[in-house]
Amino acid sequence: MNLLIAKWGDSLAVRIPAEYLHHAGMSEGDQIQANLTVDGGICLHPGNWDRKAFLKEIAQTRDRMPMTDSVIDELRREARY
Incomplete structure (x- = not known):
């Protein structure tokens, strides 16, 4: 989802969709932690x-994922030595 950065007073702000906040267990007035990642x-x-x-x-997400070939095995089959 693409979000728009907008002016909010002297700052900039991003509106986060309510569905995302609900899924993350957050609501209006909650404090959040913001971190910069290695990739910017x-x-x-x-x-x-x-x-x-x-x-x-994480366990529920893992259980919903289909079992496929190991990525490492696939890379080894395609490797050029």
Whole structure:
């Protein structure tokens, strides 16, 4: 999803869709942590990050992923030595 950076007083702001906030467990008034990533991106996390909830979400995501060939095995088959 492409978002627009807009002027908000003397600052710039990005509107985050409500669906994204709900999925991340955030709502109006919550504090978030912002970090710069190695590739120049911005990563936002809830200020009250819940490790157990995160692990549960990762497990559910993993369970929904189809099992395919190992990426490493695929790279080895394609490797040129």
